[in-house]
Amino acid sequence: MLDIEALLNDGPVIPVIVIQDAEQALPLARALLAGGVRVLEVTLRTPAALDAVAAIAAEHPQAIVGVGTVTRPEDLARSAAAGAQFAVSPALTRSLVAAAREGALPLLPGAMTPSEVLQAREAGFTALKLFPAAQAGGIGMLRALGSVFPDVTFCPTGGIDAVSAPDYLALPNVACVGGSWLAPPALLKAGDWGAIEKLARATSALART
Ligand code: 3PG
Numbered sequence: 001m002l003d004i005e006a007l008l009n010d011g012p013v014i015p016v017i018v019i020q021d022a023e024q025a026l027p028l029a030r031a032l033l034a035g036g037v038r039v040l041e042v043t044l045r046t047p048a049a050l051d052a053v054a055a056i057a058a059e060h061p062q063a064i065v066g067v068g069t070v071t072r073p074e075d076l077a078r079s080a081a082a083g084a085q086f087a088v089s090p091a092l093t094r095s096l097v098a099a100a101r102e103g104a105l106p107l108l109p110g111a112m113t114p115s116e117v118l119q120a121r122e123a124g125f126t127a128l129k130l131f132p133a134a135q136a137g138g139i140g141m142l143r144a145l146g147s148v149f150p151d152v153t154f155c156p157t158g159g160i161d162a163v164s165a166p167d168y169l170a171l172p173n174v175a176c177v178g179g180s181w182l183a184p185p186a187l188l189k190a191g192d193w194g195a196i197e198k199l200a201r202a203t204s205a206l207a208r209t
Pocket of ligand 1: 016
């Protein structure tokens, strides 16, 4: 099974994808892959999400496709059955911990406060999504968390864009960032895959220090 730490180190940015129409999945994945982004988080926010995951997994084996917005324990098994390789949740609950222990998919759980970080670490998770990152305090919050939890690695997500991403990536406790700016709804709707490829190329060139 995929190792979450390795996943976070695959590239500087994980695109947070909302697919309204499963037909968009393959051209979107092709554009992101062509731009050098291969870890793809398809959020379970739309009825098309799992069909999109299945299509990407079948047609683009070089992609590492997973699901986001996991909020129910049953989401893990049904996403694994569709072909997902990892799961991201906005927060962590006891039922999600129990489902993750069943082992269908590796989970990157969200946390927003020191208590949540501690609870997640006690449950065995040392790679966490800081969510919503900018609203939780952004760079300052990550520095403060780094002082007390030096063994925890973060993928901050929420309110980050191409301009602010490098400042996050420069932090020692940040492995990568997540964001929806790589798959903007307007470009998806317009089918402007060339523009998405360009965004992906610019993003995958962002340096981690
Ligand atoms: C989300 O859940 O939508 C992610 O946190 C992405 O947030 P963003 O749209 O601010 O990048």
